[in-house]
Amino acid sequence: MKLTYFGHSCFSVTVPSSSGDACLLFDPFLSSNPLAASAGFTADSPEADFVLITHGHFDHVEDAVSILQRTGATAIAAYEVCEWLRKKGIPAGQLHHMNLGGSAQFPFGSVQMVKAVHSSTMPDDAPGGSPGGFVVRTAAGAFYYAGDTALTLDMQLIPKRGPIRFAILPVGDTFTMDVQDALEAARFVECDEVVGVHFNTWPPIAIDSVAATSQFANAGKKLHLLAAGGAVSFE
Numbered sequence: 001m002k003l004t005y006f007g008h009s010c011f012s013v014t015v016p017s018s019s020g021d022a023c024l025l026f027d028p029f030l031s032s033n034p035l036a037a038s039a040g041f042t043a044d045s046p047e048a049d050f051v052l053i054t055h056g057h058f059d060h061v062e063d064a065v066s067i068l069q070r071t072g073a074t075a076i077a078a079y080e081v082c083e084w085l086r087k088k089g090i091p092a093g094q095l096h097h098m099n100l101g102g103s104a105q106f107p108f109g110s111v112q113m114v115k116a117v118h119s120s121t122m123p124d125d126a127p128g129g130s131p132g133g134f135v136v137r138t139a140a141g142a143f144y145y146a147g148d149t150a151l152t153l154d155m156q157l158i159p160k161r162g163p164i165r166f167a168i169l170p171v172g173d174t175f176t177m178d179v180q181d182a183l184e185a186a187r188f189v190e191c192d193e194v195v196g197v198h199f200n201t202w203p204p205i206a207i208d209s210v211a212a213t214s215q216f217a218n219a220g221k222k223l224h225l226l227a228a229g230g231a232v233s234f235e
Contacts, residue, residue, distance in 0.1 A: 001140050001165070001235075007035025007228035008059060009148070009170065009197045012046055015138040017108040022049045024108070024136065026145060026168075027060035028067050035201055039228035043067060050106065052136075053077035054147030055120035056084065056128025059201075068094055076104075076111055080129030084122050100130050109138035114158065116149035118176070141165035141234065144189055148198060151181035155188035164191045166234050170198035171212060171223075172205030179212040179223075186221055195224045195232065 002014045009027045016022075025048035030036040036045075043063040048071045053061055061081070065088045068075055075085055075095050082095040096104060103112035113132045120128030133147040135158060144158055145168040158164065167189050170176035176198050177185060186194050194216065199207045209225050216223035224232050 001138070001143065002231060002233045003166075003168075003195060004231045005195070005197075005226040005228060006030060006041050006046065007033050007039065008201045009054075010036065010046075010060075011168070011195070011197065012048065013136070013143065015108045015136070016140050017049075019107055022106075022108040023047050024049070025051045025067065025073070026134075027052075027054055027147075028063040029059045029061070030063050032062055033059070033201065033228075035228040041228065044070065047071065048073040050108075051075045052111070052134055052145075053081050054116065054133060054145070055118060055131035056081055056122040056126075057120065057148070058123040060148070061123065065090060074106075076106075076134075078113070078120070078129035078132060080120075080127050081122070084126050084128075098132075100132055109136065111136050114144075115152065115154045116147040117152050118148040118150070135161075135164075137162065143167065143234070144191070146170060146177075146185065148176045151177050151185055151188075153188070155185050158188070159190040164189050166193040166195060167191045168195045168197055171196040171225075172199035172201075172207060174204045176205075179207060179215055182223075183216055183219055183221065186216075187219075192221045193224070193234065194221060195226065199225070
């Protein structure tokens, strides 16, 4: 599995599928993303077979409509987010409605939508439903994307269905967990490799990257803090 980072909380993961590799794009936010812009990315940059959206805030859905129209990908999101996309012109056949606790099978494996402690309103103030995260299980292993969230004890339930190869956790503080809580989240999900997201996009979520990676290393864990355009593979 290969993760490519576009900055903020936008990234893709390439996973094996029954019809060849599938590209899963998460929380598409590029047009107003200064980290993406610094690496030369635009809304036309990412490929996608599936677009997974954790909640309705602009910095997670800004380019969802244009990318879904360009790629024909299937959107996987909370019911209200999918309905918002439908009203923006995305055909029903490209929408897979979900809600917390639910799971579904796809050619690449399964997706379960799990709890996130946050808020969710669409950019035009339409209801965004419940914020969530995703546990994706594939033939190559499983990974957990927490979405925007506070630390919650519910994270301890995630590894009970099987091991997590890597986790994608917010680390920027202010609107989400900070580095210390993300380390505790990694312990909760029993995962030693973490990709940090939702950091350094704007001053309120700036972090000390050296201190953050050291804090994880001292706990025997690896924190990947990628620059936009960076990638990491998990075998």
